[in-house]
Amino acid sequence: MIRLDSVTKTYRNQVTALRDISVEITKGEFVFLVGASGSGKSTFIKLLLKDEDPDRGEVYVAGKRLNGMKSWRVPTLRRDLGCVFQDFKLLENKTVTENVGFALEVIGKPRQTIVRTVPEVLELVGLRHKAKAYPGELSGGEQQRVSIARAFVNRPRILLCDEPTGNLDPTTSVGIMKLLDRINRTGTTLVMATHDQHIVDSMRRRVIELDEGALIRDQTRGVYGYGG
Amino acid sequence: MGARWRYLANEVAIGLRRNLLMTLATVVTVTVSLALLGAGMLVQLQVDKAQRVLYGEVEISIFLLDSISADQRTSLEQDLSDTGLVQEIIYVSKEQAYRDVQEIFAGDETILESVTPEILPASFRVKLDDPQQFEVVASQFQAYPGVEEVVDQREVLDKFFRIMNALRNGAVAVALLQLFAAAALISNTIRITAFARREQTGIMKLVGATNWYIRLPFILEGITAGIVGALAAGGLLWLGEATLVSRLKGEVNFIPFITTADVWRVIPVLVLLGAGLAAVAAFLSLRRFLDV
Ligand SMILES: Nc1ncnc2c1ncn2[C@@H]1O[C@H](COP(=O)(O)OP(=O)(O)O)[C@@H](O)[C@H]1O
Ligand SMILES: [Mg+2]
DSSP, rough: EEEEEEEOOOHHHHHHEEEEEEEEETTTTTEEEEEEETTSHHHHHHTTSSSSSSSSEEEEEEEOOOOOOOGGHHHHHHTTEEEEEEEEETTTOOHHHHHHHHHHHHTOOHHHHHHHHHHHHHHHHTOOOTTTTTTGOOOOHHHHHHHHHHHHOOSEEEEESSTTTTTTTTHHHHHHHHHHHHHTTTEEEEEOOOHHHHHHHHHEEEEEEEEEEEEEEETTTSSTTTTT | OOOHHHHHHHHHHHHHHTTHHHHHHHHHHHHHHHHHHOOOHHHHHHHHHHHHHHHHTTTTEEOOOOOOOOHHHHHHHHHHHHTEEEEEEEEEOOOOOOOOHHHHHTOOOHHHHHHHGGSSOOOOEESSSSSGGHHHHHHHHHHTTEEEEEEEEHHHHHHHHHHHHHHHHHHHHHHHHHHHHHHHHHHHHHHHHHTHHHHHHHHHHHHHHOHHHHHHHHHHHHHHHHHHHHHHHHHHHHHHHIIIIHHHHOOOOOOOOOOHHHHHHHHEEEHHHHHHHHHHHHHHHHHTTOOO
């Protein structure tokens, strides 16, 4: 589902964010991407989204080779991917329903599909009752649920989350993790960058650890760091 | 499909309203530039029309008195060709002159009604090998029996056409400058809009909206401003024709003038130009400001 072959990424300011990373993630996996701030987690996710291109190595996502992919093909790739960020990225002037529907609208889904699917996914994230609320009227956890609903509404094969609990308190984070776990159980491959030790330790999923751009650990059913 | 068009219409309306002042400035600039350009085109049409009538192939007209005898006419023609300066001589009878007028001023009823074959003189149209030799021919035939007048149309006309061409060039030059300004304004409007919509655009990219889908509202916004400007310019030209040219028509009746039909021919060109310019300006600035 996702494969990186000897991937190196150096930004224009000569910072090497990823060094010779090789990793394979199969369908349905739940993978934590851990490491200190600046270790290259977000860069890893940006490469999968083809938001950035590697300097060396190959990237494959959802059966597509990203190297040299024509820019007009990128939208097709992204329709196979959902993404969730620390800052939610919701449109303040749209309601919850509109925010989620927007993701379908702009890829040309017919009206009937939107009207049918959006309430379903809101039900899934537990926000059916806030359908008409605006993001400003929601708590952080609720906003993140909307963001997850939007990422998932098109049933992507892969869900990419970059510090989805970074702005949330521990209790709220647990709820979000339960939701992500549910989504993963529907067969969605899930990659989540985080530096939240408690979450990683409690979930016991595959852990890939980065340190200054190098892959230093890849462990099934892992914890955040050796010896806690 | 429904959702998509509603989205587009909405975005364009929001965009135009958000930058009302910028939009207004853009439309006005487009209007002024295209009106000038259109005016230049109409002047050109006017020059063409007048030239066709006034120059023709002929450099000298020798108008004949109605009293000229057949013998006088034959010897005049003979003497003309004997000068060795003449390339071609065409005899235009009164009837032929009348037919020419009818053809040239077709559709211009006021002129046609005021013209009869009787009031038009017969003439020789003389084409010289060297147009500079006009004085020689003129002095030789001015006093010829049966000749009313020898007229070199070029001298008067050249001055007239020089003025017209200068007018046209001036209008076109200013128009091009204005078009640059219009393109810059459109580009700037798009920069502002792109900035105001950067969050929305970012999300659209993330969820896999196509580049064209993201671009389209911006481009349509530009095109709308371009078309509205072009139509306003067309309106101004129509007004100009209806007032200015119509008044001239009443006073100067020896040349044909452009008509409303000519204005109608220019307007589609202006609309295409306005829309095209806006689309190109929008497209180029999108690459810079939106990275799509
Ligand atoms: N767009 C960018 N331009 C230049 N340097 C960047 C850019 N994005 C990230 N970096 C640098 O790359 C390194 C890895 O960053 P990032 O992938 O964001 O790490 P993380 O998400 O683990 O905090 C950092 O040193 C960061 O400063
Ligand atoms: Mg990061």
